[in-house]
Amino acid sequence: MSFYSVIERYSDFDIEEYFSGVTENMVLSSMRKENLSSKDFLNLLSPAALPHLEEMARKANKLTVQHFGRTISLYAPLYISNYCTNHCTYCGFSVVNKIKRAQLTLEEIDREAAEMAKTGLKHILLLTGEAKGITEISYLADAIKVLKKYFSSVALEVFPMDEEEYRILKEAGADSLTIYQEVYDRDIYREVHLKGGKADYRYRLDTPERGAKAGLRAVNVGALFGLGELASEAFYSGLHAKYLMDKYLETEVSISLPRINPAEGGFQAKYTLGDRRFVQFILAYRLFLPKVGINLSTRETEEFRDNLLKLGITKFSAGSKTTVGGYNDKNQSTEQFDTSDKRSVEEIVAMIRSQGYQVVYKDWEAIW
Incomplete structure (x- = not known):
């Protein structure tokens, strides 16, 4: 069994029709349960739940403190390459975009890491475009070894890999994996992924599981x-996290809620996730999955994140740069x-502490 079989079970499911039958009592009943079913999760994602966000927020806060304490873990992304062989209509790295591209040498990666380390961060997210023929596994392994001199945790956000390839990078020192499906709707997936390895919906869908197996x-x-x-996308994201958990x-499982921001290529999003529904989705995730990590990136504004x-x-990115070479102010690429x-990072830390929360720079390190 894979998560694909879960998706298949909902192939004929009409979420709007289901929402039309959700009542206030159904929402309240789901909200107050200790263990929520997938239908309870749907109820909390429905428009009928919007008038009850305050009660959902109180319970979400209580559950988060219960399982994570009053803590926020910090991390930052490190882009080492933006070469990409995929044609994705929404991404600034798409192969069809005439942008400035670069790939750091190991010496340049060392300098970037040294600059990032001055902030006190110990967890980083290693990013590249998806160009497996250009960004080789051996290059990534060597880059990870450089980064491990400075950071206790190196997470991967690169192209999808086979299980054995993840084992190679784990041996080099990587410990975590971020991989967004981007869109769970298979028809839309085909429409926005026009060329390259990323066009393989099933291979990408199974990638988190291969990372866990590795x-x-x-x-x-x-x-x-x-x-x-x-x-619908929030629902399938939540089901995906639950399947893995x-x-x-x-395996520690987390979920993110990235919203499309302006990128090279001029893509216009078909759907707009407003702030109120964004909050609703976070609260629904927490009530459905009390132990899941929830990440919030610098895509969001200062005030909203606060x-x-x-x-x-549970996790904040801080001081983020989305260009290759950005931490040394030697931007070698388009963001x-x-x-x-x-x-x-210092300003984010001050804000978190001002709200009575503890900043976690480091919560894990391998014992070799």
Whole structure:
């Protein structure tokens, strides 16, 4: 069994028709349960739940404190290459976009890492475009070994790999994997992924599971909101996280809610996830999956991120640069997307502490 079989069970499911029958009592009943079913999760994602966000928020805060304490873990992305062989209509790295491209040498990666390490961060997310023939596994393994001199945790957000390839990078020092399905709707997936390995829906869908099988300690999933129908994408993202949590008990599972930001190529999102529904989705995730990590990136604005801190979030990105070579102010490439929260790590730390929360720079390290 794979998550694809879960998707298949909902192939004829009409989420809008289901929502039309959701009542206030159904929402309240689902909200107050200790263990929620997939239908309860749907009820909390429905329009009928919107008048009850305050009660959902109180429970979400309580559950988060219960399982995570009053803590926020920090991380930052490190882009080492933006070469890509995929034609994805929504991405600034798409092969058809005439942008400035670069790939760092190991010496340049060392300099970037040294600059990032000055902030005190110990967890980083290693990013590349999806160009397997250009960004080789051996190059990534060598890059990880460089980064491990500075950071206790190196997570991967690169092209999907086979299980054995993840084992190679785990041996090099990587411990976590972020891989967004982007859009769970298969028809839309085909429409927006026109060329390259990313066009293989099933291979990408099974990627988080291959990472878990390879022994990576943490896996992060999510949908890119704006591509598909909003509640449907939130629903399948939540089911994906639950599937992984239920099957891989030793794997730490997290979920992200990236919203499309302006990128090279001029893509216009078909769906717009407003702030209120964004909050609703976070709260629904927390009530449905009390132990799931929830990440919030610098795609979101300062004020919005500050207000969301107590509603179920467990991880913040801070001081993010989305260009290759960005931390040394030697931007060698076009940025993947525009960040909205441009505060420094120090400013993010001060904000978190001002709200009575503890900043976690490091919560894991391998014992070799």
